[in-house]
Amino acid sequence: MEAEGILSNPPQTPDELKEYRATIDNIDAALVHLLAERFRCTQKVGELKARLDLPPADPKREERQVERLQALAEESGLDPDFAKKFLRFIVDEVIRHHVALRG
């Protein structure tokens, strides 16, 4: 009996799907660890910039980062536009932290 797409007797998760999901969980954990490491590094950068009175954002540096990441994305089969948006999302958060550090 099925009502509005909800199965009363849901099928078991296939083993193949479980395996993919285990891989996804590992990759997600690695991403979180890598991002935490990146933010520890940018925290140091933010402190340095505040100390030396340097601007929080460096658009020229960002341009070089986008170019490099888009090339890497193309080489590895990732959508370069997604790579660009992902970097923007992270860098915007970093800049927010840098601004807060200036007090």
Ligand SMILES: O=C(O)C(=O)C[C@]1(C(=O)O)C=C[C@@H](O)C=C1
């Ligand atoms: O390299 C810097 O100057 C940083 O502050 C780090 C970072 C980044 O997260 O990669 C963040 C903000 C800048 O606009 C550029 C790069």
